[in-house]
Amino acid sequence: MAPVPEIEGAVQAARAGYAEVVLVGPQDLLDRELAARDARSLKIEVVHASEAVTMEDKAAKAFRRKRDSSIRVAARLVRDGKVDGLISAGNTGAVMTTAKILLGTLEGVDRPALAQVFPSSKRGKATVLLDVGANVDCKAIHLEQFAVMGEIYCRKILGVAKPRVGLLSNGSEPHKGNELTREALARLNNAPLNFVGNVEGRDLFNGRVDVIVADGFIGNVALKISEGLVDAVSALLKEALSSSVSSKVGYVLSRKAFRGFKKRLDYSEYGGAPLLGVRGACIICHGGSNANAVKNAIRVAAEFSEGRVNEKIERELALASLSKN
Amino acid sequence: MAPVPEIEGAVQAARAGYAEVVLVGPQDLLDRELAARDARSLKIEVVHASEAVTMEDKAAKAFRRKRDSSIRVAARLVRDGKVDGLISAGNTGAVMTTAKILLGTLEGVDRPALAQVFPSSKRGKATVLLDVGANVDCKAIHLEQFAVMGEIYCRKILGVAKPRVGLLSNGSEPHKGNELTREALARLNNAPLNFVGNVEGRDLFNGRVDVIVADGFIGNVALKISEGLVDAVSALLKEALSSSVSSKVGYVLSRKAFRGFKKRLDYSEYGGAPLLGVRGACIICHGGSNANAVKNAIRVAAEFSEGRVNEKIERELALASLSKN
Secondary structure, three states, X not given: OOOHHHHHHHHHHHHOOOOOEEEEEOHHHHHXXXXXXXXXXXXXXXXEOOEOOOXXXXXXXXXXXXXXXXXXXXXXXXHOOOOOEEEEOOOHHHXXXXXHHHHOEOOOOOOOEEEEEEEOOOOOOEEEEEOOOOOOOOOHHHHHHHHXXXXXXXXXXXXXXXXXXXXXXXXXXXOOOOHHHHHHHHHHHOOOOOEEEEEOHHHHOOOOOOEEEOOHHHHHHHHHHHHXXXXXXXXXXXXXHOOOHHXXXXXXXOHHHHHHHHHHHOHHHHOOXXXXXXXXXXXXXXXXXXXXXXXXXXXXXXXXXXXOHHHHHHHHHHHHHHOOO | OOOHHHHHHHHHHHHOOOOOEEEXXXXXXXXXXXXXXXXXXXXXXXXXXXXXXXXXXXXXXXXXXXXXXXXXXXXXXXXXXXXXXXXXXXXXXXXXXXXXXXXXXXXXXXXXXXXXXXXXXXXXXXXXXXXXXOOOOOOHHHHHHHHHHHHHHHHHOOOOOOOOEEEEOOOOOOOOOOHHHHHHHHHHHOOOOOEEEEEOHHHHOOOOOOEEEOOHHHHHHHHHHHHHHHHHHHHHHHHHHOOOHHHHHHHHHOHHHHHHHHHHHOHHHHOOEEEXXXXXXEEEOOOOOOHHHHHXXXXXXXXXXXXOHHHHHHHHHHHHHHOOO
16 A cells, blocks of 8 residues: 555655655555656655565564665665655654664764654644653653753744743642652753743643653653543534534534634644654654645754754753763 | 632532531631521531631641641541541642641551543543642552552442553553553552553543553643643634634534533533542542532532442452452
């Protein structure tokens, strides 16, 4: 089966001039799909990969066994400097494992972190949460590195001049937190960041801060709670709005407003989750991504590379480390 | 200023015959308010307390300094067996501290836990999450005790015959989790419960399980993310629906459906969060609770006491402990 959102997204991104795109996968299939889309004049190249990692594959096993998987071939292209970054809407664990091993980490980074952009109720404001799942057990120094990486991403990709950074905790007062966050709070208070201290779960959606730092266990729970609640709210609304004739008519009249509302909640507008801290750009899209999400992920990968985000991360981490000695 | 939701809630609960209510606070004020509500024939007694803990007070300090606070007077009434339980919509930290110290914990309980009922997208299904904030750093044995307490609460108060219990983790597979949850998973697999293993954040709202166990740090973050997201969604919807004439008309036509929708999301229908594991019933309502929430909390406290929830918790914990030796 053809990976339609990926192909469509690549075509749209190439048409928009975001980047020169290399599609990695079964050569025959991809050539045929591109031809069917009249995309031969676009800057899209195909590199063959004979295997595919499935959503059911275990990350470490897939890495060892499927040496010619599209994820691994793409990562080799990045490692060898043939492309600047990779995008995948495949198995998140496998992409992270492959990227960490083949690309390696930046100078000063102990653990790469997965960042997710959340929409907020304040127009034009979004909040970056990291780590949303790359590192389950973290130390305070890792959270500090996540803060530096997230701040630069927010500045360079989301265009926020002086991002406000917060630490996810069970209350905003400085005495709140668990063992890990209390130690991280002390570190972050001394870091060269616009750090506002502890923030709460509700601050993920109200635009109070631009970057929120958490360990990958909490970050992942936070992400999935948000996704689950949005699904539940949608289902409940739909049920409520189909319960009577007048509410059905009401729904038809307000349909455009609902579409705008859903678009504001749609993470795909932000173009996937960057794995920060590896060499090269690595953007991981949700398994159910549409062409628009893939197109935006390609745009973000290009901006990531052109904005020299990784160089800035290495420089800031060196400064942060110097300021401690 | 009179605590109107508490007084109204007490009057409604007494009218409904849920319980005999004792209101604790400034005698003059409460007598006057009850007289104004024509409530003299109802089973409502007033016990005087000269002080009040504010939302700004620190829990431990309030406990030491305000020896005649309404929270403390109410807890003494429970301790001395004059009432079966207490309800407060005040400072959560102060209520928990006061209840833990004055009431003491049940046999077999190391740490009381705060439980919150979440609505789900499946009609008639709700999910109890605990701990949502009483214990920031937990051990695996505490999570096991939370599971036993939550299961009994779900059975006796929510009326679920054989509650399904899950452990909040970053994935549903058994190898997922952090140090704490991996250890807790092993314990829970051997506990005399209908335990389904790891669950994800999204399972808080889809009715897959009836009880979800987490440490109080994660549980609190989960609760506040949910509250924050519901607020953000409401604000976004309101904005979208007031953006054009047709969507405004649509909103008016579908208003009744929206009210039903909001009611399903309204935690107050479930009557506050029980602090499980202390002697007596202790139900903590949200600071912004309305009379309906207080009334339902009184109903729940009465059911808690009549259902002998605490006796059952002590018995089950003794059994769970026996089965290990």
